[in-house]
Amino acid sequence: MSEATQPEMGTILRKIPAVDELLATPRIQDLLAVHPRWAILEAVREVLAERRRQILRGEVPPEAAERLLSPAALSAAVADVAGEKAGPSLVPVINATGVVLHTNLGRAPLAPAALRAIEAAARGYVNLEFDLAAGRRGSRQAHVEALLCALTEAEAALVVNNNAAAVLLAINTIADGKEIVVSRGQLVEIGDSFRIPDVMVRAGGRLREVGTTNRTHLHDYAEAIGPETALILRVHRSNFQILGFTADVETAALVALAKRRGLLVMEDLGSGALLDLSLLGLRREPLASDAIRAGVDLVTFSGDKLLGGPQAGMLVGRRDLLECARRNPLARTVRIDKLSLAALEATLRLYREPERALLEIPILRMLRLTSDAIGARALALAGALRSAVPDVAITIEDETSEVGGGALPLQAIPTRVLALRPGRERATDVEARLRRGSPPVLVRIKEDRILLDLRTVAAPEEAALLQALRAALAPGTGGSA
């Protein structure tokens, strides 16, 4: 292909229709029946501007100009862009990665009871901060505090917007301007470069780091305590592990030290679980009740990690401390909204009957699925796919799923995946089509193959997944969703 000369470029540029001209063409007029006018107008402007840039960059050889600027090509581009603009940006996706708590994909899908609670709370008015028995103002915390106390054995509880906010509020309430003794091995970054130590410093705490990355001893804590110290903090290493030559101080020993020196102890559990994950064949994560029983004054954990509920942050522990946290002006800036609160209450209620929690909370169900059960579903999907895409090599293979979401980092859960090796193109090309399809499908790539782990795909999503796979693996054969 030849590059356009200066005069040729001018000629090509003059072939770009005016906005009104393109808008008036029958194909674009037909689009008005499908998409709102604003979206089509914006799309027309953007498509024409993009064509102009392509020409000016010398990307349009004279012989291609006619086709690229034809009404058919322009209106097809406008239809795509207008469709994207007119549709929602936040859409359901199929998570075939096998990462159960995928932070970028919204962490925990909610239980049916939580969904119903959200709908009911969103549709009309609710007794959010109204005490119906007494007929006066109430607290939004009242809907979950007793549940959290029952489930964690704490004497009081406070719920905020997320766990990072819980840490912020806790530290600001009990250690503003004071020193916090914390192990170097527990200063965690929680993703997207957010570091919990930075949150604690912004909350007014001064960090006194003790020990080394791999080893911290009780005497390290003891020696660091001074007149300015208010708090000993323990942060659960939920998203990484230090292996090899390591030493850590147990919560109970920290509590004993703190009592002797008149200090408070706080534990940020990160994920925090409300039931023993060894029931699911996983490593036992510390429960909030373990920390409370050990005598920790304040415990914080997330709502949408292993708890399997909505985004929320829990503070449980001593009543007097939580009373101060409640009155802290920051509490208002991090308060939980009514929809999350509704979902949280419904989720916590399921935990009152652990066997119901195991059955109805999606992430607990997913974590419990055996590789045999997942393999059987993969096999059925493979059978349905094979005839549609004959030149794709399809196998079922042993792999591992991940808990994700900064929980149980080294816990590899055995699974069985559907592995696809496209015959004529790279796996990454197919991956991109899946990702940009409708619904978008997120997969893993390994050794130029696409891996699909059905652990994180709900049974009702399988039909849509099959459609999306057909469309992405055999484009142009009418398999579009």
Ligand SMILES: *Cc1c(COP(=O)(O)O)cnc(C)c1O
């Ligand atoms: C995930 C995590 C947080 C933050 O919790 P969010 O609910 O995501 O705000 C804080 N601390 C630890 C140790 C974590 O693992």
